[in-house]
Amino acid sequence: MNTINVRYFAALQEQAQLSEEIITTDLKTYGELYQWLASRYRFSLPLSQVQVAVNDHFLQLTDQITDQAQVVFIPPVAGG
Numbered sequence: 001m002n003t004i005n006v007r008y009f010a011a012l013q014e015q016a017q018l019s020e021e022i023i024t025t026d027l028k029t030y031g032e033l034y035q036w037l038a039s040r041y042r043f044s045l046p047l048s049q050v051q052v053a054v055n056d057h058f059l060q061l062t063d064q065i066t067d068q069a070q071v072v073f074i075p076p077v078a079g080g
Contacts, residue, residue: 001026002067006037010075012050016041030054031061034073045075 007020016037027033030052037043051074052059054066 002065002069004033004065004067004069004071006033006071006073009072010077011045012041012043012073012075015043025065028064029062030059030065030071033065033071034061037073049076050074 001024003022003024005020005022008016008018013019023033025033025036027036031047034043034047034050034052038045038047047061050061052061052063053072053074054063054069056070
């Protein structure tokens, strides 16, 4: 089991109605974690439209979850 801190921003924060939470999980990858959270909070963004940052570094959604990680799922952003 891994214990991780998940932080939410933008649309994901609005849909989760949380800015962050600590989760203990036996899920294997960050993609699996996002899918679990998407089901739990009914996120409107599919997995293909988010990126993941772990401990301030961008990783792949297929990377293995590490214990005590600080995780942020990043929705698409528009600039101008």
